[in-house]
Amino acid sequence: MARIISEVCPGLKCTVLDLPHVVAGLPESENVKFVGGDMFESIPSADAILLKVVGLSPFVAAMLDPALVTPWHFLGDWLQGNNDNDRRDKLINPFEAAHGVNLWDYGRKNPEFGNTFNRAMASDSQMMNLVIQDCKEIFEGLNSLVDVGGGTGIVARIISEACPWLKCTVLDLPQVVAGLPDSETLKFVGGDMFESIPSTDAILLKVCTIAFRCWQLAADLTLHIKLIAFNFLTWDGGV
Secondary structure, eight states: OHHHHHHHSTTOOEEEEEOHHHHTTOOOOSSEEEEESOTTTOOOOOSOOOOOOOOOHHHHHHHTSHHHHGGGGGHHHHHHTOOSSGGGOTTSOHHHHHHSSOHHHHHHHOHHHHHHHHHHHHHHHGGGGGTGGGOGGGGTTOSEEEEETOTTSHHHHHHHHHOTTOEEEEEEOHHHHTTOOOOSSEEEEEOOTTTOOOOOSEEEEOOOOOHHHHHHHHHHHHHHHHHHHHHHHHHTOBO
């Protein structure tokens, strides 16, 4: 990117900052220099900074998957309470009306879609790198944290690396966390958040505002949120 910019704007002096092992040995030119370092510790002085945000292409791919596009055709009937046939029961969400099963069961029965969905959730989780370094104080005073529905642990790993005193646990469906390696500060637990959540000082619940996921979450949370809240309160933990 810097080379393209420097060619288009030859009067501009460009510096590329990345981890030392990434830029090691890269050839410099009159207008492009390479600096090894950590963006969270120091950034060279410049008139402007170009920050490339983590790509969300896996998220876009999931949104365009037929499994997530089809429920939109049932949204109108669901909102209006129409139930002209068994697949448009007003008491279920558009995803279940379209496929006959909820989002989680569909992912279990269709591993390819499940992997697509998990990659989508992981891709936007990586953006936590951009904020967590400046927000470590919110974890002060905590000894443990459970990332509920934490997938492959990207967010929990970022937090545990930034806050090495914090013991993090990722709770997700067994097929999602199966085989993922534990570390001293990060553990993976397979289970169902609506049945049981490990005891902890605080929980992290990532809320996704994209409609297709909220359809399923809304249906599940309506049935179970009071029980979950009660469990949180009995721990005297943080939400």
